[in-house]
Amino acid sequence: MTREFAIVWAHKGRLLEGFVNTIGLCVLATIIALVVAGPVTIALMARNRPISMLARGLVDGMRCIPFLLLAYIIYYGLPTLGIRFNNWTAGLSALVVYNASYMAEILRGAWASLPREHIDAGQAFGFSGWRLYRRIILPPILMACVPVLGNQTIQIIKDSAFLTIIAVPELTHEASAIQSMYYVPFAAFVGAVVLYWLLCRIVETLVGLIERRAEKRR
């Protein structure tokens, strides 16, 4: 057993490379998904029926299928329609599309419970259009959603492990590579689990810090 861990330790560079890729992928996916989720939320709340129904269809569709299926659709399915990705961009797009839908639903929930007077007051002060969203509607929604969005970020980290199946060189993929080369499954995957756990802890700590800052500014 110690020999196994020694082998994994000797190849820690490879495991850390996968870890760094997982972090990069997840940070990018979280930021882009959050940016995409904004307009989707606005579309969900739109009074225009066709627009809101289109957004509703996208969000509900994503919430009904497994992440891996979406990754397969983007990686193997879309090329038959002439849209091509490499495994990295396919993985990132899948993470973004899938999680933006969940985030939009989270934001919609917070928006629906935002008091109408808050928006009325904003409009009375002359805010309208984009400035109304940016200054009046989005900030309290985002702040109210920080803990749930933190959970969604952890979900992104865990979804990203599926991307090993389409050969994205992330953490689980590198652990698999080390284990298949030296047959050290226990040490390799325990190493990966510890790193995932560490990453989730970091996210939880960050979320806690943001929450406390938001509380102070209120």
Added chain:
Amino acid sequence: MRAYDYFSLLQGAAVTISLSLTGILLGVPLGLALALIRWARVPLLSGAVAVYVSVLRATPLVTFILLVFFALPNVGIPIDPVPAAIAALAMNTSAFNCEIWRAALVDFPKTQLDAATAAGMTPGLAFRRIVFPQIWRASLPGLVNEMTLLIKSSPAIAVTGIVDITRAAVRIGAQTYEPLPPFLVAAALYFLVILGFVRAQRLIESHMDRKFGFA
């Protein structure tokens, strides 16, 4: 897609449903047991459960199944794909279920427990007659939500060679060179499975509502 392809997708659905259900049937009571250990603050065990829950909740299901399937034989415990998949699904969901049960237990009014003790109930009887009938109803929405999340991460079991809905769709796509139709049928199958769980929850709740006047 030929008729046989639809048939193999349905076979995949049977695999996804049966393995997930087995995982749920083991994971829900296991989660309750873990939650009770933490709730009762059993020395040592309580801390171990906290670590178990924290690590499993942070571990991707794919990574965990790879660990169970490849590492157990390595440490002298031979395991087949199906038991490995069930064990991984059950352990994964038990960690989340533990937190759902625990939230309901923490919210449970202590005064009711005091009343039960005053009425001469043993802790076991008080749990069966007073605590459990209330916390399972409070936990039901969270538990069903976790069940749908488990279904959505269940394609991870394919790394052991098990052919579930997603893997069946990939195979058909590789044979026919037209991956989109089987993927869309697979998506529809998942939709139906998840709808089934949500419907079952509604049925149970409305049944409870009729029987007791509240859900």
